[in-house]
Structures are given as structure tokens and as C-alpha cells.
Amino acid sequence: MKFLRIKSKHVQGILEPNSPRKYQFQRFPQKYKSHVRKEVWDLSENSAGVSVSFSSNTSRLLIKWTLKNRFKMHHMNDVGVNGFDLYQKKNEEWHFISAGIPTDLKNETYLFKGLQKHLKHYRIHFPLYNTLTSLELGFDVNSDIKIINEKSPPLIFYGTSITQGGCASRPGLAYTNIISRKLNRTCINFGFSGNGHLEISIADILSKIDSAIFIIDCMWNIDKKIVLKNTRPFINAIRSKKNNLNCPIIFHEQYLSNLDHPDKKFIKSVVEKNMLLKKQIDNEKYKGSKNLHLVAQEGCINKDTEATVDGTHLNDLGFERFSHHLIIKLRDIGLI
Amino acid sequence: MKFLRIKSKHVQGILEPNSPRKYQFQRFPQKYKSHVRKEVWDLSENSAGVSVSFSSNTSRLLIKWTLKNRFKMHHMNDVGVNGFDLYQKKNEEWHFISAGIPTDLKNETYLFKGLQKHLKHYRIHFPLYNTLTSLELGFDVNSDIKIINEKSPPLIFYGTSITQGGCASRPGLAYTNIISRKLNRTCINFGFSGNGHLEISIADILSKIDSAIFIIDCMWNIDKKIVLKNTRPFINAIRSKKNNLNCPIIFHEQYLSNLDHPDKKFIKSVVEKNMLLKKQIDNEKYKGSKNLHLVAQEGCINKDTEATVDGTHLNDLGFERFSHHLIIKLRDIGLI
Numbered sequence: 084m085k086f087l088r089i090k091s092k093h094v095q096g097i098l099e100p101n102s103p104r105k106y107q108f109q110r111f112p113q114k115y116k117s118h119v120r121k122e123v124w125d126l127s128e129n130s131a132g133v134s135v136s137f138s139s140n141t142s143r144l145l146i147k148w149t150l151k152n153r154f155k156m157h158h159m160n161d162v163g164v165n166g167f168d169l170y171q172k173k174n175e176e177w178h179f180i181s182a183g184i185p186t187d188l189k190n191e192t193y194l195f196k197g198l199q200k201h202l203k204h205y206r207i208h209f210p211l212y213n214t215l216t217s218l219e220l221g222f223d224v225n226s227d228i229k230i231i232n233e234k235s236p237p238l239i240f241y242g243t244s245i246t247q248g249g250c251a252s253r254p255g256l257a258y259t260n261i262i263s264r265k266l267n268r269t270c271i272n273f274g275f276s277g278n279g280h281l282e283i284s285i286a287d288i289l290s291k292i293d294s295a296i297f298i299i300d301c302m303w304n305i306d307k308k309i310v311l312k313n314t315r316p317f318i319n320a321i322r323s324k325k326n327n328l329n330c331p332i333i334f335h336e337q338y339l340s341n342l343d344h345p346d347k348k349f350i351k352s353v354v355e356k357n358m359l360l361k362k363q364i365d366n367e368k369y370k371g372s373k374n375l376h377l378v379a380q381e382g383c384i385n386k387d388t389e390a391t392v393d394g395t396h397l398n399d400l401g402f403e404r405f406s407h408h409l410i411i412k413l414r415d416i417g418l419i
Numbered sequence: 420m421k422f423l424r425i426k427s428k429h430v431q432g433i434l435e436p437n438s439p440r441k442y443q444f445q446r447f448p449q450k451y452k453s454h455v456r457k458e459v460w461d462l463s464e465n466s467a468g469v470s471v472s473f474s475s476n477t478s479r480l481l482i483k484w485t486l487k488n489r490f491k492m493h494h495m496n497d498v499g500v501n502g503f504d505l506y507q508k509k510n511e512e513w514h515f516i517s518a519g520i521p522t523d524l525k526n527e528t529y530l531f532k533g534l535q536k537h538l539k540h541y542r543i544h545f546p547l548y549n550t551l552t553s554l555e556l557g558f559d560v561n562s563d564i565k566i567i568n569e570k571s572p573p574l575i576f577y578g579t580s581i582t583q584g585g586c587a588s589r590p591g592l593a594y595t596n597i598i599s600r601k602l603n604r605t606c607i608n609f610g611f612s613g614n615g616h617l618e619i620s621i622a623d624i625l626s627k628i629d630s631a632i633f634i635i636d637c638m639w640n641i642d643k644k645i646v647l648k649n650t651r652p653f654i655n656a657i658r659s660k661k662n663n664l665n666c667p668i669i670f671h672e673q674y675l676s677n678l679d680h681p682d683k684k685f686i687k688s689v690v691e692k693n694m695l696l697k698k699q700i701d702n703e704k705y706k707g708s709k710n711l712h713l714v715a716q717e718g719c720i721n722k723d724t725e726a727t728v729d730g731t732h733l734n735d736l737g738f739e740r741f742s743h744h745l746i747i748k749l750r751d752i753g754l755i
Contacts, residue, residue: 160586162493180677180681182494256725346534388515389591389739398735399737400735401735
């Protein structure tokens, strides 16, 4: 076999791939380390939403990867946290092929073998919750390999553990990855587990990205005080750059997985928080902010009560519904 | 708080609850130990598909459980493998309330607290892949508790890891549990991970159950040789008891998660195996076997390629589709 060491320049889903970084697939370049809280920085090293696309006629594909640490979660499996999945593009649609199931810090597994040597177009989604310290792909010695740098005006997602991908059963089922495949658009995942605090420091970084659509999904990680204090400055910070004066910014309400849940206090607190967010957005619109949108939670996952693993984090049913819902809303708004 | 130790007599989803057993929630009574292979027996101790239903006006519910061993899987999370989930019945529908997330061999967590003291109807689904050595529920000291023994002609499922519940994100999302809630029917889960071998020893045990519908979903665990050798004797063994001469028996084809998968050899082998199963079933019908049905795999999960974690085991999207599909088929046949 011959091996290709995958580097920053090969992948989608990271900011400024050509800027120096400590870990190849950390989502921010190194220069932003001092701009964000330590918790955010540490999580930003996780490869959530990162992928590599390539075409090859190899009959077998080996994947070798090393993880930074032995991170495990009780409500999410190891494939989503520490593993990979492979898709094939065929007739303009992506089809799931196989998963790279991790067993330890160092992992090595075939994603396929024994295939016919026809040229195919693949994408591999990276672990949602760990940091990769190395990644190599192994191909037939005599095969052709072409890295595909998929470039399109990006959708930028900023949010919580749910945005990061908790609790998809495999990386490709995080909602940002589903949307990326369904729309054939670059998506960048700035989900920071427990740390989607609607921070101005993040808006400052996001403001540097041109021609993007910004989707802000922080509500599970913030309280009413932060909604009140940060919504306006956050919008203003993104809009502070000339190129982003009128860029689309979409806020998403906090969803409720069970409107009939007997914990009425919790339901009430979420409803009130969502109302406060709506008020902030309405105020900004009234003051003249263009291309600012709020997506209501109604109907996003709660067709029944089955779409979460724990009442909060989406399972695969939830991610399928959430991504479908967001695509519909983006179409309704006229952004895609 | 006051505590209730849950025992065999309290639960649904086990065979002959009043017969002696080593572990309270093992699916077979002890007397069948010598009737099945060791692998099947060991797996039969797992509490897959077992549940307890009760009504109570308690404001808080504590769950304390002890697991037999530290069983973990890389492609399934700990909640599905070792944990619980709680549903509430309201307006004749079941609503997910919360999950009991395991962290160790001994676990203790609130499933809710701070609720209004109204009488509510609950169900708790048990771990899909471990064996419980003890289970206690804790209620307000002054609360009312009534165990509900839900009895209805049962649906009996015999099959593989997928039947057992691999890889649902929480126990309630195994397809047998979804079907049980949607139809308000008792379901018994005889899924044995890797060991759904269409064995006559299992048919002998199943034959003792009266007024049941038998759903046989073994195809992932058997090859063409076993399909050819065991299908007829399996049916005959169930039908050997007078009460089951004409009981409904439904075989399910092996599903394909990606019809366009580039591994054509694998696709071909499944298609051929399914054709062989159909031939066996058709032969039996021709010979006069009544109430024998085959459910084709087409459309059961493969609306897209997203319904599995690894190409084989269903994720929550897959279980939602599979249960919906089976309910439709049972209706089409006229059995429900």
C-alpha cells in the first residue's frame, strides 16, 4: 500500500487552512489561541465538522489515526466521539459506505476492501469530540488519488454540544455534516460543548469570514442574562467588518423535545428565554439591521418525543429532523 | 424516600415471570438453561426489551441499579447498553421523559424531581445489553405507587443484535420497545447478539407461548445453509403445539442499508439469501402452512443510507423506520 498523510490543506471545515496550527485539524488557526477562553480553545482542537474529500480508484482504503486522549462519553458512542465515517458521492448524492470504529488511542482499520477499481468520489468525516494528532489513508500502490478541495460560500455554525455533534452515532450524522452533504456546501462547525456562550470574542473571529451565512445556536448554553447582554453586541461584532455589513445571521431558538414534559418550570424557562431572544432580534431589526433572522423551535425536532438521547442532546433521529428543518428555513428565507 | 425493589413479577418482556430465575430480569426462566447454547443463555440474561410500568404521584423518582459486568461497546453508547429511559403515558400516547445514564457497575440517579404530585402513568425500559443484578426505585415517602401489569397477546421477536437493540441510543428506542409503545402491546425481545441462528431449540421454547405473533428476524446471523436447513423445522417446531397450529409467523428479510454500495459481492449474497428464504416460505405455504408471512426488506430502512451506525446495526433513525415499517406490515397482513 501507499500512504497519504492528511494535513490541514487537504480538509474542509477548518478556518484558514493555510494558517499555522498545532494540530492539523484544529478548527481555529493558532493565532486565535489568545482570543478565546481556554475551554473554547481546547474544544476548538476537536475535529468536529472536519472532512476530507478525494477521488480514487483504489480497491481498498485503510485509515490510520491517533487521538490526543482517551475521551469517552456515556451518552454518545465512540464512533461519533473518536471515529470516522466514509461516504461516496454518486449521482450528485452522498451515500454512507462504512464507519471507522475506534478501539484505542491508535487505530487502524479498513474502510473498504475488495472493490472494483473504478474511480469514485469519497468523503471522510472526522471525529466530533476528540483531537486528532495524526491521520493517514492507505491506498493500493498503483491507484490514482486526487484530493478534492470543495469550495463554496460557507455556512458557519456557532453553538453548543448539539452543534458540535452530541450525540450523533457517527460523525456524518452531526447536523452540520448532514447539511453540508445535502446542500453540497462547505459547513464550518464551531460547536463548543457546554461553551456556546454567545461570546463577542467568537463573533470577532467570525466577522473575518466573508460571504458566509452565520447560524447561531447557543441557547442551551446561555441564560436570559446573556441573551439580554450579548445578542446585540454579538450581531454588531459580526457586522463590524465592511464585507459583513449585511451578511445573513440566523439565530435558532432553544428547542423543546417534549412540550408536555411534566417539569413545567423547565419548559417555562425555555419559552421565556426564547421570547427574550425574539425581542432582542426584533429590536435589532427595528433599528435597521438587515438580513437578521430568527428560526423558531416549533417543529424542529418535536414531532414526537423520540429525537434526543437525554432530553437535550439529539440522537440520529433528532439530527435528521433538525437538519431537514434548517434547510427548509434557509430556503424559506431565500438564502439557499 | 421509600424504595421498591423491582422483581420478575413486576415486569413485562420476560417469559413466564413467575418461574424461578437466577437474575430477576433474565428473559428465559432458569428451567430453559440446558435447552439452549451457552452463548444464547448468557445473552438471554440481558434485560433487552424488559420494562416496568407503574402509576405514582411521587414528585421525584430515583433509580438505583447494579450491573453484572462492565460491558461496553464502541458503536453503541452506555445508555443503550447499560442504562434506562423513562416514558410517561398521556392521552394514550407514550412520551419520553428522561434517561438514566450509567457511569459504573452501581448507579443511582434521579429520573425526575420537583414535579407536581399528580398521579401519572410511567414506564421504564431496561438496559439492552447488560444483565441487571438489582433494581430499586425510590419515591416520596407519602406517595402512592401502583405497579401495572400490562397484559395483551404478545408479539414475540426472535433475532440478532439488531433485534436485541443494537445500536439504539437508549433502551426505549430498540424497535421492539417502540412497537410495544405504539401498539400498546406486550413485546418480548428474544434478540441474541450474533446468535440469532434460527435454532430449533428456540422454536421449541417459543412454541409454548399461546396467542402470540412470532416475528423472526435472524438473517444477519445466518448463511444460506442455515436458511435452507432450519426454516422448515423451525416453523414446524413452533406449530408442534396444538394451540399454535395456525399462529402467525412472520419472517423478515435481511435489510440492505445501501443498495448502491460498491461492495457488490456483499449485496449479491444478501439478495440471494433473501431469495432462498422466500423460496422456503413459499414451499411451506404451498404445503398448506397457514398464517405464514414474509416481509420484504425493501423500504424498511433504506430511504437513504443514513439509518445504520456501521452498515449493519440500526441507529435511532433506523429503528424509527424499522418499527414504522413493521407496524404497517402487521396491519397489511391484518394481524393488528
